Amino acid sequence: MDSAIVIRHLAKEYGAVVAVEDLSLTVPKGAMFGFLGPNGSGKSTTIGCLTGLLDPSGGEMEILGERFTAESVGLKRRMGVMPESLGLFEPLYAHEFLAFVGRMFGLDETTTRARVTELLAALELTDSSKTLAEYSTGMRKRVAFAAAVIHAPEVLFLDEPFESIDPAGVALMKQWLRRFTEQGRTVFITSHVLETVERLCGAVAIITSPGKLVWQGDITVLAADGAIEYDGQQFRALEPLFLRLTGEHYADLKWL
Amino acid sequence: MNLKLLAHLIRLRYRLIWAKSRSRSGRIALFMAGYLLLLVALALVAAGGLGLGAMAVTAGKATATATAVLCGLFLCATVGTLILGFGLNATFADGEMRRYPLRAREREVARHLVAMLDPYWYLVVGIEFGLLIGLYLFGAAFLLTGAIALGLLYVCNYVTARLAGMVVERMVARRGGATVLMAAIMALGVAPPFLVPYLQTHAHGASAAVAWLQWTPPYGAALAMTQEGWPALWGLALIAGWTLGLGAAMVELERHPARARAASSGKLDWGSGYERAGAFLGPQNSILIGHWLRFFWRNNRFRMMYPLSLPLVGLFIYGLTRQPGVSPGPHGDLASAIGAFGIVGFIGTGQFAVNQFGYLGNGMRRYLLLPGDPAAAMRSCSYTFALLNAVTIMVGLAIWPVVVRGRFDPRTLPLLAGCSLTGMFLYLAAGLWTSLLAARRGNYYSSFGNDLSFAGNAVLIGAMMSLVFGPRIAAAYWPGAFRSEYWWVALAAAAAAAGVYWVSLDLASVCFRRRRERLVAIMEGRA
Numbered sequence: 001m002d003s004a005i006v007i008r009h010l011a012k013e014y015g016a017v018v019a020v021e022d023l024s025l026t027v028p029k030g031a032m033f034g035f036l037g038p039n040g041s042g043k044s045t046t047i048g049c050l051t052g053l054l055d056p057s058g059g060e061m062e063i064l065g066e067r068f069t070a071e072s073v074g075l076k077r078r079m080g081v082m083p084e085s086l087g088l089f090e091p092l093y094a095h096e097f098l099a100f101v102g103r104m105f106g107l108d109e110t111t112t113r114a115r116v117t118e119l120l121a122a123l124e125l126t127d128s129s130k131t132l133a134e135y136s137t138g139m140r141k142r143v144a145f146a147a148a149v150i151h152a153p154e155v156l157f158l159d160e161p162f163e164s165i166d167p168a169g170v171a172l173m174k175q176w177l178r179r180f181t182e183q184g185r186t187v188f189i190t191s192h193v194l195e196t197v198e199r200l201c202g203a204v205a206i207i208t209s210p211g212k213l214v215w216q217g218d219i220t221v222l223a224a225d226g227a228i229e230y231d232g233q234q235f236r237a238l239e240p241l242f243l244r245l246t247g248e249h250y251a252d253l254k255w256l
Numbered sequence: 257m258n259l260k261l262l263a264h265l266i267r268l269r270y271r272l273i274w275a276k277s278r279s280r281s282g283r284i285a286l287f288m289a290g291y292l293l294l295l296v297a298l299a300l301v302a303a304g305g306l307g308l309g310a311m312a313v314t315a316g317k318a319t320a321t322a323t324a325v326l327c328g329l330f331l332c333a334t335v336g337t338l339i340l341g342f343g344l345n346a347t348f349a350d351g352e353m354r355r356y357p358l359r360a361r362e363r364e365v366a367r368h369l370v371a372m373l374d375p376y377w378y379l380v381v382g383i384e385f386g387l388l389i390g391l392y393l394f395g396a397a398f399l400l401t402g403a404i405a406l407g408l409l410y411v412c413n414y415v416t417a418r419l420a421g422m423v424v425e426r427m428v429a430r431r432g433g434a435t436v437l438m439a440a441i442m443a444l445g446v447a448p449p450f451l452v453p454y455l456q457t458h459a460h461g462a463s464a465a466v467a468w469l470q471w472t473p474p475y476g477a478a479l480a481m482t483q484e485g486w487p488a489l490w491g492l493a494l495i496a497g498w499t500l501g502l503g504a505a506m507v508e509l510e511r512h513p514a515r516a517r518a519a520s521s522g523k524l525d526w527g528s529g530y531e532r533a534g535a536f537l538g539p540q541n542s543i544l545i546g547h548w549l550r551f552f553w554r555n556n557r558f559r560m561m562y563p564l565s566l567p568l569v570g571l572f573i574y575g576l577t578r579q580p581g582v583s584p585g586p587h588g589d590l591a592s593a594i595g596a597f598g599i600v601g602f603i604g605t606g607q608f609a610v611n612q613f614g615y616l617g618n619g620m621r622r623y624l625l626l627p628g629d630p631a632a633a634m635r636s637c638s639y640t641f642a643l644l645n646a647v648t649i650m651v652g653l654a655i656w657p658v659v660v661r662g663r664f665d666p667r668t669l670p671l672l673a674g675c676s677l678t679g680m681f682l683y684l685a686a687g688l689w690t691s692l693l694a695a696r697r698g699n700y701y702s703s704f705g706n707d708l709s710f711a712g713n714a715v716l717i718g719a720m721m722s723l724v725f726g727p728r729i730a731a732a733y734w735p736g737a738f739r740s741e742y743w744w745v746a747l748a749a750a751a752a753a754a755g756v757y758w759v760s761l762d763l764a765s766v767c768f769r770r771r772r773e774r775l776v777a778i779m780e781g782r783a
Binding site: 053073099 | 524525526527528543544547550551554555616617618619620621622624625626627628629630700701769772773776780
């Protein structure tokens, strides 16, 4: 199977602080890929490197068979990104923001307007009297999602896409993402909502701080009531596996 | 009243100020502020307060002198809070304080107390106490009632500034309100040169103004400082009355916050006029320039500053060429006009050009995700300012033949155009570097206040000052150099400045790519 994303020995350091250390990963084309890890483990830094926001300190990345750097303009046109901080221009209205993104990704004016109108209607963002600053967190997330898909990218990077979105919005986004991957496009997703990842993704990678890969594998077996075997143990859900791999534990506070 | 928690919030506010000084620019700002404060305090207590005290006693007009000084300080402090944004920062929004076990009244008190204890007010109060001590040392003031009066005046000044700030916010929220407001402020600023000669020649006007002052809080404070018995009590009552009245108005306005302006009626307005304007600098730039134009046009501060820079252009040209010491005639006027036109080249966008990304917030990240050179966002923003400045320059050139004294020499037009373009290109070049190396996260929604870094302020104020005084000083030494025969020199200077600008754009683009992570962190409030 062709690979959509290949990461080889990726490293990112901020002075003496190591955010990602020797990360190697392969994501097949058409996959819905979950990228998991505890807070501060380097997920957003990895996405930052993969989308040109950050310059890696070492290693290399390949996207859709081409070497990727921050200057890879052609590749950026084929990618959609929803950053965790959303990257919205708050004084603009949703349609103005989406039109700007669409035009910058090379869509002509007529196509841009048609797609913006359709996206706003589908995502129930039809209140055109409010600027993005006046939107709720969930609505702003929907706008950022629309900006990531407006140019129909081949690879989609979503950093915590489902947080703060209501169940109907999440269901709609999941439906779109499934159709997206059925067409052979790839979704690279980070999320803390393990149940959602378990139901949505076919494969996951789990990293721990500082950006070290501890497990990568197929999780479709969980949907069929099967179990993942690791270190001699059977795991029937993603959460216990995640906790086992990341060394996270439930602290017992006697006063609470 | 939960006094313990209130004290804790005030302590936290000072810890936050101290935390700002951890950065290099924060330390420089703190050093400068401390140094300035010390100098001002020393100068005022030593020379101002004591001097005024001596003057007041010698002239036998202690109350009148104190009234004039306190009125000036009261007005300056109020206008200063609005323009510089100091002294009104409550630091903690009501929503934030709702997390803590505080009742509505306590939250209100905490917000005002935190704002009132801003170091800015210490400066104002310090100067006022300098005056009191000066008067007291010369036997013209009563320390206890004076101190009480100044304490009351401090509260009254804060309430006045807060109320004025709220009125301003409401005005700015209305369509066209921002421009009306700035015009009013400008009129206030321009009024004294016209008013003073009028009052000097019209005695009844002057006495009416003095009579009106007798109903103001500063007069009340002056009375309480310099008089005994009933006059002192009347003075204290006057300040207390004003404080209560203004306080009630403030509370009333706080209870009825301004409604946000609904800008659209359900139909999508694509507003492609911005992109069409952007296309003036080539179709490849139209989307980004159109985006910047839209972005800045929604900013209250920009909407105030830019349209008003057009009448300001006329005022600058007229005012600078008619200052004392500027001799009429083409050569005398020309030196001042050169300075004025240099300022015209950047005045409309000056405070934005030195901190291009300051208002983007999380949006800064978006430019780096777009399929293109990330530095294109920086360059297009600078082109946007150049486009806007070009309009101001054309207005200035159209005004020049009308306001020039004596015979109009057509050769001055290319000369002054060259000066404006030189000013614009050099300022924009400097603005690129301050935007990259001294970027500061600003508040897009604030109508007033100074969001610039120390370097940004130095470039803005330094450029204005050097253009106001530089050409006149140069003309004093080399009077023969300021002649319209040398119009081509200005065009050559503009071409050289354009060269500096283009080289700066290239170098700054490389710097932008290297510093982009840092810039995103600053704009997202992580650095």
